[in-house]
Amino acid sequence: MHVEEKLTAETFPASPEKATLEGKNKFLGFWLFLGGETVLFASLFATYLALRDKTAGGPSAEELFRMPLVFVATMLLLTSSLTSVYAIYHMKNFDFKKMQLWFGVTVLLGAGFLGLEIFEFNEYVREGHVFTKSAFASSFYTLVGTHGAHVAFGLLWIVTLMIRNAKRGLNLYNAPKFYVASLYWHFIDVVWVFIFTVVYLMGMVG
């Protein structure tokens, strides 16, 4: 059977992401990649933790952070994680339209998050918290910015997938792609949980 063969709800397998060898490889390879990403972010976190008091005369975390803004951003990203679960739920039920719809909602929420982050950075810069100011600033922007870049890349990726597959519907060639994109999106959320805890909340506690 060909991967592009038109499937019906009856012939669609229970785990479409792992139904083909390509899918299995993609699935596993992506998880391994996430293992590596864990270490990447750990290095960024570790450096941030080592440098977070080194403000070199610039504003400190406590003076800077806007908790309401961070709270809203957190809610947006957490919710987008749920919506992408919905998307995968519909994928498993072979409901392409609903899957696209929920991925669309995910993208909107993610874009909202990204917008808030850009706004937030902009505010900080206006208060003199620029990248070159101090080791604290450099490590803050690199950690949170790397996460932001992941969000942006995730958005581009999901949108590309949605547009590319809009006409042809779900098959075993693209199901694994949607699946790993949603894994990626959850991982972004996992990282954010640590960012809001370690950077923002611990920044407020001191």
Added chain:
Amino acid sequence: MKKWLLNWRLFSLFSVMALLLAGCGKPFLSTLQPAGEVADMQYSLMLLSTAIMVLVIIVVTIIFVYVVVRFRQRKGEEKKIPKQVEGSHKLEIIWTVIPILLLIILAVPTVSATFKLADVKPMNKEKRNKDIVVVNVRANLYWWEFEYPDYGIITSQDLVVPTNERVYFNLKASDVKHSFWIPAVGGKMDTNVDNKNQFWLEFDQKATDKAGGIFYGKCAELCGPSHALMDFKVKPLPREEFDQWVEKMKNAKPVVTDSVAKEGEAIFNKSCIGCHAVSPVDKRPEQARTAPNLANFGDRTRIAGILEHNEENLKKWLKDPNSVKPGNKMAGTYGNLTDAQINALTKYLMSLKVE
């Protein structure tokens, strides 16, 4: 096979000869001729680990030679298929447990020595004992500064310390990372740019005499073009002589009598004094002390840390510093000097003595 053994034999013969030729290195430099408590401790650790390791090598070599000679393919046996052995738990346990035991034998003294060498409590006491000598070492691109905070004096390039007692060091770097190493006296410690490291050394009087009164110190961390030339010298003195030296340093002032040297002093005061101080009591903050203190230049053992101490070498150094130490920070800071001016400067600098 013969060729193989012959090769081994030749090779070991060659290395043994080479070692004999070289001996164990020079007493003023070699870690193999330890000249103080720290180096002694490290040397015994070396001997212990070497002994254990040679034991391992001997065991491996015996099995190795036996196996390679005994089980090589012989004529007419090309088709022989040996027994396919899976393994042996007994053997595998043996060669797991024995190394663990050997390592424990090595680990215990290692840990204990590591803690002993890090014991710098006496220098950090709230009120530290007056007798304890503390030296602040500051490493700079290709020169060393030694400050004695308790005596308020500063010297460069030649470290002077009392023998037969623990001397404590604060170590830091002012530009890039260096590492402070006096091989014969003890292991190294890095001078970092962003913190202060502390350790201690002890200089043995007998070993000092054997080494000719001077030990060589080295920079052991790549720090730029002249890393290889960033040497310093250590003059350990008996305690009374050391105390006398300190007193002389405290009161030292340049005394210039010679007319040529006077001329040199004028040039010095015009072109050099901005960076170089000529009094050991230099109250400026360390950021302002951008070049070696020259108060006892005439007493030094080396020009620029490496050249033999004579007027000719000093002239060479002043004329073209980069030819002596590439990438040094002095080159190009004082314009071109005529030979006469260099002559005068040389006379002046050589007259700077405290002893």
Added chain:
Amino acid sequence: MSTVARKKSLIWDYLTTVDHKKIAILYLIAGGFFFLVGGLEALFIRIQLAKPNNDFLVGGLYNQVLTMHGTTMIFLAAMPLVFAMMNAVVPIQIGARDVAFPFLNALGFWLFFFGGVFLNLSWFLGGAPDAGWTSYASLSLESPGHGIDFYVLGLQISGFGTLIGGINFLVTIINMRAPGMTYMRMPMFTWATFVTSALILFAFPPLTVGLIFMMMDRLFGGNFYNPAGGGNTIIWEHLFWIFGHPEVYILVLPAFGIFSEIFATFSKKRLFGYSSMVFATVLIGFLGFMVWAHHMFTVGMGPIANAIFAVATMAIAVPTGIKIFNWLFTMWGGNIRFTTPMLYAVAFIPSFVMGGVTGVMNAAAAADYQYHDSYFVVAHFHYVIVGGVVFALLAGAHYWWPKMFGKMLNETLGKITFWLFFTGFHLTFFIQHFLGLMGMPRRVFTYLPGQGFETGNLISTVGAFFMAAATIVLLVNVVITTAKGQKAEADAWGDGRTLEWAVASPPPEYNFAQTPLVRGLDAFWIEKMEGKKGLTPAEPLGDIHMPNSSILPFVISLGLFIAAFGFMYRTEHSWGLAVGIIGLLITLGSMFLRSVIDDHGFHIHKEEVLEAEKGVKA
């Protein structure tokens, strides 16, 4: 599409290939080239140090050569050559037709290649990096010019390639094994590849982060390592060694794997204590992450940290010891044939034991204060890396050359190479232990007379020329073999035990006409012992699915290469930023193309397979 119709020019074929066997050859050529470059740099170093106060390479230039020697040998020679072996052998050893991600496999190579080229272009564009291969932060931030920028960006690009390669091999080994090839039946080299890839997966991200920080500091005004802005230079040292220590095992575990294959093959015995070998490999990989700070004993971490890392480091000696004895007992009772690969393997044991024991000596923290950054350490890691890794690569190249190219390397020339190299190696590095103990620091461009360093350095330099001669003989051998070498059989050495010796030399594009059924450790040996010629197939003969070749991996990597130039010259040339962005767009654009263009591969039909198989048999 048929195979015939796809025949294009050789160069285009290699630029677009996604076949792991061709990628192996690309890795071998590129890695071999960089090995020659790094070797030349080593010769220059030894010439300069042949006598005191020499003026062949002075000061800054010497530091550039020294830095590039280390960086090139580790990142651009040893790693890709290891990847060459893995690519050539591992998929066949597990009975697979290809790797899990053929496209990514090609991308990994081209990223490494462009990173390496970028790094080496620094020679022609204002000077190479000069802060040592470790590039410690305070010095590398001070270093003028663009040398360090070349280092940072070049390693970043090739590092991505390595990471991709690592993930690819992990998935390949996990998902693509033939029926019956359980984990505990995998050949030792496959196991080594597996553990190595896991190490790559976890060790390269810290390097990536460290390099990002350094790039930020040098090019974008960051303050990570700048104490004036609150930064901390030690962070670089930690990140570098969290990567750097596992890196040693990334190199040496495949070496162990190669030797394990060779010992078994030429002793005609199965590997002694296979399961404990697997256990030891995994354990070495695991411990490899716990010991990085032993490179930093003199930094001033304090006695507690030093003691912990000292003891942890010593622990690694145990699994390594297990391996040494297992190899000895693999030979014990065997019928040892001294072919060229076996000579290297045999010579490896005493050489590597020497390097291993000095490693334990270095682990003794208090004593390491004396060894650290002295020639003792130089001797130690060259014993490990040359005596372990380079011996293994030379052995592996001779061993698998017939498999990769279909021709046997000349054994006489091979043995001459071995003896020259072996002699030169010990001559060069043995004496350096003593130079270090006698007080000679590492990375010095010269030394003064009268300190006792003359004899040792001269001997060392003479040794280096022996190794150079060996390399020349090897090159001659390669040329002669390519021109008129003897054609190799499938089981080229006659004693092959693993699956790669069951397929033709060189193997067909699809490796196995029928996926084999694996019935135990040393699958091919088992079949041979039962008197069979070939493998037991696990499936009927049918159409074979193959991946399409693609130029996109090349273009993606080229984009990053261009972008690196742009961002590096951003501040001093007006075109810098634009070129940087264009480069990134090329990369992202080709990634986009890859994403939207469906790539289902093609099939080689049953008839063609039959035709091809007949050709081989005839």
Added chain:
Amino acid sequence: MANQTNTGNPNVDLAYRRKKNAEEMKHQVISFVLMIALTLVAFFAVGYDQFSHWFSVPFILLLAVVQVAFQLYYFMHMSHKGHELPSLFLYGGVLVAFLTVWAFMTVVWW
């Protein structure tokens, strides 16, 4: 390798599968609610001045770990079969991550 494609069992009970999916979705919604709750608790714990930071820092870190476990095991299906190797490598990464962070918080002190 498309010929190895497995279309799944055509006789599979579609209704059963749907029901199972729906049930799983319910679990996921519950875990989402819990995650939101945990986030709220974390924000309040920090906003509430009475807690010393010796309490609140470990507390919010614990909340973060619990939340991430929800993400991994429910949203990313790590509780399902066939995730042995993903778990192995993810936890491998977590181990190295932990070592790195631990080292930076203890050995990098200046």
